[in-house]
Amino acid sequence: VQLQASGGGSVQVGGSLRLSCAASGFTSDYFAIGWFRQAPGKEREGVSCISSSGLSREYTDSVKGRFTISKDNDKNMVYLQMGSLKPEDTAVYYCAAATRRGWGLSRALYDYWGQGTLVTVSS
Numbered sequence: 001v002q003l004q005a006s007g008g009g010s011v012q013v014g015g016s017l018r019l020s021c022a023a024s025g026f027t028s029d030y031f032a033i034g035w036f037r038q039a040p041g042k043e044r045e046g047v048s049c050i051s052s053s054g055l056s057r058e059y060t061d062s063v064k065g066r067f068t069i070s071k072d073n074d075k076n077m078v079y080l081q082m083g084s085l086k087p088e089d090t091a092v093y094y095c096a097a098a099t100r101r102g103w104g105l106s107r108a109l110y111d112y113w114g115q116g117t118l119v120t121v122s123s
Helices: none
Strands: 002-006 009-012 017-024 032-038 045-051 057-059 067-072 077-082 091-098 117-122
Touching: 002 091, 017 032, 017 091, 017 117, 032 077, 045 067, 045 077, 057 067
Parallel strands: 009 117
Antiparallel strands: 002 017, 017 077, 032 045, 032 091, 045 057, 067 077, 091 117
């Protein structure tokens, strides 16, 4: 299984970015793809996740109404559209896959991780 996150960069407060996660190599269906982030000196936290069908989505409270997760099954891609960005959104963002049954933003549910992509929001 390979997960490749991309799309990070530097943006000003209030700006937008779209992160992409290319997922490949699954021998069976996964249960969820999640986006996590880790700011300097802080623990990695769950941001959003989407089920394999795309019908279920979850967001952490701090990004609700600002971030949107979506997926393109034909392209094996999961996206995180981030808007109204704030300095506290600055972090390395990771995508991860949960292949065992479960749902949510707990890190323990996710058994495959991609490398991170850095998002920097400056004022």
